[in-house]
Every structure is written in C-alpha cells, then in structure tokens.
Amino acid sequence: MARPHSRKITVTRRAGRPKPWRVRWYETSRVGERSRPSRFFATEAEAEAFKAAVEAAAEQIPECPPTLATPVAPPPAIADVLGHAPRGSLTFRSFATNWLETIVARRKPSTARSYRGLLRTHVFPTLGAVRVSPATLGPEQVVAVIAARAAAGVSWGTQKGILRVLSACLRWAVKYRHLQQNPAAGLLKDLRDDSDPAYRDPEPNPLTAEAVDAFLVWLRTGRVPSAPADRPVDGPKLRGGQLRSEGYPEWEPYFLTLFRTGMRRGEAAALKWATVYLEPPAGRSAYLRLESSDSPSARAAALAAGKASAGDGTLKSKRPREIEVGGELAEALRLLAQTRRAEAFKRGRPAPSPYVFVTPRGARILSDSSTADRVFERGMTAIGKAAAGHTIHDLRDTFATLHLLQDPGRLFWVSAMLGHRQTSTTLNRYTKYVPSLSGAHFASALDHPRPQEDRSDGTDRK
Numbered sequence: 001m002a003r004p005h006s007r008k009i010t011v012t013r014r015a016g017r018p019k020p021w022r023v024r025w026y027e028t029s030r031v032g033e034r035s036r037p038s039r040f041f042a043t044e045a046e047a048e049a050f051k052a053a054v055e056a057a058a059e060q061i062p063e064c065p066p067t068l069a070t071p072v073a074p075p076p077a078i079a080d081v082l083g084h085a086p087r088g089s090l091t092f093r094s095f096a097t098n099w100l101e102t103i104v105a106r107r108k109p110s111t112a113r114s115y116r117g118l119l120r121t122h123v124f125p126t127l128g129a130v131r132v133s134p135a136t137l138g139p140e141q142v143v144a145v146i147a148a149r150a151a152a153g154v155s156w157g158t159q160k161g162i163l164r165v166l167s168a169c170l171r172w173a174v175k176y177r178h179l180q181q182n183p184a185a186g187l188l189k190d191l192r193d194d195s196d197p198a199y200r201d202p203e204p205n206p207l208t209a210e211a212v213d214a215f216l217v218w219l220r221t222g223r224v225p226s227a228p229a230d231r232p233v234d235g236p237k238l239r240g241g242q243l244r245s246e247g248y249p250e251w252e253p254y255f256l257t258l259f260r261t262g263m264r265r266g267e268a269a270a271l272k273w274a275t276v277y278l279e280p281p282a283g284r285s286a287y288l289r290l291e292s293s294d295s296p297s298a299r300a301a302a303l304a305a306g307k308a309s310a311g312d313g314t315l316k317s318k319r320p321r322e323i324e325v326g327g328e329l330a331e332a333l334r335l336l337a338q339t340r341r342a343e344a345f346k347r348g349r350p351a352p353s354p355y356v357f358v359t360p361r362g363a364r365i366l367s368d369s370s371t372a373d374r375v376f377e378r379g380m381t382a383i384g385k386a387a388a389g390h391t392i393h394d395l396r397d398t399f400a401t402l403h404l405l406q407d408p409g410r411l412f413w414v415s416a417m418l419g420h421r422q423t424s425t426t427l428n429r430y431t432k433y434v435p436s437l438s439g440a441h442f443a444s445a446l447d448h449p450r451p452q453e454d455r456s457d458g459t460d461r462k
Helices: 044-058 076-083 092-102 109-127 139-151 156-175 187-191 209-221 249-261 265-269 296-304 327-346 370-382 394-406 408-418 423-433 440-444
Strands: 010-013 021-024 038-041 287-290 321-324
Touching (some): 010 044, 038 044, 092 156, 109 139, 109 156, 139 187, 156 187, 209 249, 249 265, 249 327, 249 370, 249 394, 408 423
Antiparallel strands (some): 010 021, 287 321
C-alpha cells in the first residue's frame, strides 16, 4: 500500500458483502494523480486496526505535500541506473523494475498498472533472471516467453500486450546501449497465426438502423417499441431485484454519441466539455474536437498547470480530429450540460465534472466500464439481438455502414470521422457490407443476350 496523502480516512459498512467493512483513503501517485483506494474487512475491529495503521503512516507526511514539477528531461536517476550500469550487469527484472519506476511512472496510472501487471505475471517468471545483453537476450528468448504463455492458455490479446510492453521496455535498453537492437520489434506479425480463429481480428458486426432505434427507445422508456403496452419492463432492475419503472435514460446520451459519431469508447471516456462546441461560428455545424494528450498543445497546457501528465492518450492515431454533430445529438448534449450544472449546484459544487460522460457519483465513465457493458447486453436481450453477439464497439461499425449504405460518396467523410489514417482502411473494412462498394451487381453485367448480327445473305459468319 502506498502512503496516503490525506488524513481523511473513513470506515463504513456496506451491507450484502462477504466483507462489509470498508476503509477508504486518498493517495497521490508520483506523477500527481489522485486516487481513492479502499479495502474491505470482515469485522469492524479489523477495519479499525487497518485505519489506525493508515493514520499512523499519514502522520509522517507534511500537511501540504510539495508539488511535483514536470521534468523536461529524464531524471538523473534514470541515467544512473539504466545508462551508467555496466553492460550485461543488469538482469531483465532489475532493468524492467527501474524502467517502471522512473520512466513508465510518468505516464498515466492505468498504463503503468497494465505494464506492471503484464511484466510481473507473464514475463518475470520466464525472463526475469536473463541478463540484458546481446549475448543472452535476443528474439529467441522473447519468442520463448510468448510460446510459454500460449501453451498456458493465455489469450492472443494478452500475448499482444506482452509483446508491446516488452518492445517498449527493450527499446530503452537499445537507447542506453545495453542492446544493439530491440529483440521484440517486428515479432507481432511474425507470431500471428492466421489459421487460428482466435488470432484473427474481429469482423465488423453492425446493427441495423431499426435495431439501434429500438435500443435507444428501450434506454429512454424501458420498453421495446414492438412489444405490447402492458408488457413488463424487460431488463432494467434496481438493486435487490425489483423491476425499474423506466429504462436507463441516464445512459442514452452516451450510447447516442457513440452511434451518431462513430467514436471509440476510449475517446468518449476522455471527451471534455471544453472541446464540445455546440454553438459554433456562423456557417459551421456543432462539432466535437478530439485531441490526444501527446499533442504539443496538450503538453503545453499540462506544463502550464503544473501537471506531470497531460491526461489520457485516447486517440489511436495520435492526431487531433473534429467530429461533426447532428441536430439530435447536439440537443441531447445541451440538455446533458444543463443537467450536469443543475446537479453540481444542488450538491454545492462550484462546477460539474469536466468530463462529458460521468456516473451518478461524478466519476467519468471509463472505456472498459462494466456497467456500460451490462446495460448494452440487457438492451440487446430486450430487443431480441442477444444471439448476434453485438458489442458496444459495433455502434462504431453501425455508424460507418449506415452512412455508406445511404451514400457511398460519403466514404472520405466517414473515414475522416472515424479517424482512419488512410481511406483504404475504411474501404477494406466495410466493403462487404455495402453492395454498391463491393460491386456484387457487376458480375451479372454481361449476362444479357448478345445481339445477333444481321446478314443480308442469310448465312452466319464462321
């Protein structure tokens, strides 16, 4: 447990849990990110004892911790440990541990947690004692790690994560001349097995326009449009099992935004009101601006605010883009902004959360929100689409296919809205779902009877 940066430690009882007594406190990471972890205990005595231990640790911390300055260059400790260590003297465990504590710690906390978990669970048991030198660490050792994980039943998605974190770590070994080249670079495509369906990228699985409309109505009212008026609410339930009297209207703006814009879930999670332009200048429609934390403007803003991190690197392409917003979505976002301001005023807060999509408690809806997944699954069951295996990401595919079905000439616009680097990416992914793009009707273009030649002498030409 990290030392807390707050003396406000609470003990509460949460009924219905195997361990009902919860202790919560505040912590501040090395990069200035605040979090509020908690631990649960079976008895109140255990919770109070843990609280006392946390309070004792908090007494050793100044009332106002010093502000962490944003480093403009790698700290000296990085050069001392990773740069000046004798070549071949560091094991992979020691090198990766210092890499996590000095370099990765300056990235967003979720990235640091992911890297740390992948290394400790999947890499250190196999590669931890290997020396970081060209003679002992090469592509064959990296392949051995992936092969061992595959034999243990680890999914291909996790294998890709292991390769990425290995490549990121060993790239620094090359920078500090412990290695001559990155042994994990380029192995992702080489290790991919196209004959195994688990290794293939999922194909688009778009919904129909009618299914999306039924799902949105279900969110708003809790009923399916085609169902009888006296049919019980199908899906939404309150805590305890009783049925809700309505659907999930608080989730309608979130899912409507994903469907109307084609945004990824991570992009929606990091969308802020400061980049939502519902009252644009004359001649422009409302639009949203998505900007990566890796952009110069975002880094400059973070530096001016005294932050070590610019926020979330949500854009997959790392390039900012603007997404046009239609009238229906613009009105929904206006109403949502008014609701957020009213809620903040009611709770005595100076301003609502800067994030557009937040939970009733004010925490932003993350890209892997299990609550969003449950709401979507219940909605698909209610409208009779559970067997199709749809996911929330399919709303992005639905946005693309429905626009291209209405007008294939929107291909370049759809590609720009999705944030694809190349238009060919959009074309290759959605061609089979748009008959006018796939050219399926071209195959019968020569099936009409060929005209017979008119011969004045009554003979056929041989």
